[in-house]
Amino acid sequence: MARMSYRDAIRETTAEELRRDDSVYLIGEDVGRWGNLFGASAGLLEEFGPERICDSPISEAAMTGCAIGSALYGMRPIAEIMYIDFITIAMDQMINHGVKYHQLSNGQVRVPVVFRTQGGVGMRNSSQHSQSLENWFVNVPGLIVAMPSTPADLCGLLRSAVRSDNPVLLIEHKSLYFTRGEVPEGDYTIPFGVADIKRAGEDVTIIATSWMVLQALAAARTLADEGISCEVIDPRTLWPLDKQALIDSVKRTKHCVVVTEAPAEGGWSGEAASVVHEHCFAELRKPVRRVCGMRTGIPYGTELEKAVVPDASWIGDAARELLA
Amino acid sequence: MSDNEQLMELYTQLLVLRHFDEFCYDLKMKDLIMNGFHPYSGQEAVAVGVCSLLREDDAVFSTHRPQGHSIAKGSSTRAVFCEMLGRRGGVSQGIGGPMQWIDKPHNFFCGSIVGSGLPIAAGVALAFKRQARDSVAVCFFGDGASNTGAFHEGMNLAAIWKLPALYICENNQYGEAMPVQEFVPVSRISQRATSYGLNGVSVDGMDVEAVMNATADALEQLRAGQGPVFIEMVTYRFRGHYGGDPEHTYRSREEIAVWRNRDPLTLARTRLLARGYSEETLDDLEASVRAEIEEDMEWALEQPFPTVEQATDHVMIPLGQD
Numbered sequence: 105m106a107r108m109s110y111r112d113a114i115r116e117t118t119a120e121e122l123r124r125d126d127s128v129y130l131i132g133e134d135v136g137r138w139g140n141l142f143g144a145s146a147g148l149l150e151e152f153g154p155e156r157i158c159d160s161p162i163s164e165a166a167m168t169g170c171a172i173g174s175a176l177y178g179m180r181p182i183a184e185i186m187y188i189d190f191i192t193i194a195m196d197q198m199i200n201h202g203v204k205y206h207q208l209s210n211g212q213v214r215v216p217v218v219f220r221t222q223g224g225v226g227m228r229n230s231s232q233h234s235q236s237l238e239n240w241f242v243n244v245p246g247l248i249v250a251m252p253s254t255p256a257d258l259c260g261l262l263r264s265a266v267r268s269d270n271p272v273l274l275i276e277h278k279s280l281y282f283t284r285g286e287v288p289e290g291d292y293t294i295p296f297g298v299a300d301i302k303r304a305g306e307d308v309t310i311i312a313t314s315w316m317v318l319q320a321l322a323a324a325r326t327l328a329d330e331g332i333s334c335e336v337i338d339p340r341t342l343w344p345l346d347k348q349a350l351i352d353s354v355k356r357t358k359h360c361v362v363v364t365e366a367p368a369e370g371g372w373s374g375e376a377a378s379v380v381h382e383h384c385f386a387e388l389r390k391p392v393r394r395v396c397g398m399r400t401g402i403p404y405g406t407e408l409e410k411a412v413v414p415d416a417s418w419i420g421d422a423a424r425e426l427l428a
Numbered sequence: 429m430s431d432n433e434q435l436m437e438l439y440t441q442l443l444v445l446r447h448f449d450e451f452c453y454d455l456k457m458k459d460l461i462m463n464g465f466h467p468y469s470g471q472e473a474v475a476v477g478v479c480s481l482l483r484e485d486d487a488v489f490s491t492h493r494p495q496g497h498s499i500a501k502g503s504s505t506r507a508v509f510c511e512m513l514g515r516r517g518g519v520s521q522g523i524g525g526p527m528q529w530i531d532k533p534h535n536f537f538c539g540s541i542v543g544s545g546l547p548i549a550a551g552v553a554l555a556f557k558r559q560a561r562d563s564v565a566v567c568f569f570g571d572g573a574s575n576t577g578a579f580h581e582g583m584n585l586a587a588i589w590k591l592p593a594l595y596i597c598e599n600n601q602y603g604e605a606m607p608v609q610e611f612v613p614v615s616r617i618s619q620r621a622t623s624y625g626l627n628g629v630s631v632d633g634m635d636v637e638a639v640m641n642a643t644a645d646a647l648e649q650l651r652a653g654q655g656p657v658f659i660e661m662v663t664y665r666f667r668g669h670y671g672g673d674p675e676h677t678y679r680s681r682e683e684i685a686v687w688r689n690r691d692p693l694t695l696a697r698t699r700l701l702a703r704g705y706s707e708e709t710l711d712d713l714e715a716s717v718r719a720e721i722e723e724d725m726e727w728a729l730e731q732p733f734p735t736v737e738q739a740t741d742h743v744m745i746p747l748g749q750d
Binding site: 129155160161163164165166167168169170171172173174175176177178179193196197200201204205206207208209210211212213214245246248268269270295296297344 | 487520521523524528529530532537539541544546547548549550551552553554555556558559565577578581582584585588741742743744745747748750
């Protein structure tokens, strides 16, 4: 076990995969000279050279299409979209092309691309650099959507993503880069579709994703002092979804809160809540509660950007109401 | 091969594409081909001239009007008929339809989002370059594509990284129903390539030998690792944007007649006659090509439609096997 930051887990895992397999390369805006905005690829240009750490022009359609095209012919690109907000420029290449080619080729073509990006609040970047857009992608048949919340999960999911022949969207969170945790040594991978119980509990199940997992854990600590025992579950991949883990937990606790930074309407939080309602209707004491970001553009400023997305107090209030 | 034999071979391919397209048009009018069929009739010299010089390991990316490119790249007419008809046995097993299929053994891809192929072709070219292969990625697109972001993004990337990508703009004079001079402010689309440091050239896309000569020069540069090439092929589609479109709303019969006088098949045939082939030989050739294609069509019409199970197959590689 090594203790490291989420940011360093990205860099270490990327470097290990680049060393392991010559066909892996990283492409993105300022992944080389800058070593990524957060330092998540610092030093890799020096070790691997510009052919494998490719600084791309600010040109998301080009970079994404390039990654897809090269993946058709033996390369295993990691395409970094600097902010998830920029992914709108790349979506035609991803959704209409990269994700469809396996089916259109009757299974003859594989597209082993990892789309790495980051979303959410935390850098006071306002409405076009802070969104949580994961919901759009969960609705795309053929695309795996991963949202690791810890350095260990990042490491295991990123490694699985690089080695998968399916296209994978891996969404990091800008407020997680400098959080720290233990990362298992060695060739650590996490299969897609396996949730993790981040905290075991008896009274209420809190299903949370990405940075919201940390908020849920903070809420659970506060609630524990009040005698409420929370189970915090992180699905880790939004699709495929580990339905059984959610169902097993809620059947025990009989109460459920779903937390996402993205707005609730039309989103994955509704999918998770539906799975629970469909399978745990008899056990539930009350309907599932959703705690989600407000339906607004993310405003500018330290206080305001945090005020429109859930925190531990929102989650705590929801759990208390369920158990009241 | 002598020049005469070569032209005879090109002419045969032109006939294949023309008759294939005309049979497809009839099938569309009978609603046996459903939606999405975009006739290629009139533009055949481009597909034939370019693809006649490609190797099997070269990759081709095409458009919503892909049938000519695909057959010229080596796809069987039976498989393409089946795809048009949505039948099992199609290049994408009847799932993709007339605008999007993949023929991996022939390294052929296409898709119906205008302009989107340029970045992907750049990526294929990047893989070829990294692997030190001398294969090239060829990307066909239309005049309309030259206004999309992906066109400029893709060409820029290929240019800055000197990738072996051959960009073929088939200027057929219309983006759907809109005349090209209304949506492109320069007289030649190849002028756009110069802003990426490329020698954009414009070629008579109705003349199969001119297309082939320009392609030969391009391939020499590409295989020598000297970066991408852009060629505008000036051509015309004889039929509507899609099979059965209201053509009269955007172009006149007179205009069509002027272009039909420059039919690429007639041009090639006239040249063959001048080089000593007889009318009878060429008529017999055409009759035998047509008969063969008709037979392929009849075969395709006998093939089954995919089942729902087949239609939901291969959405992704099953987890654990990926």
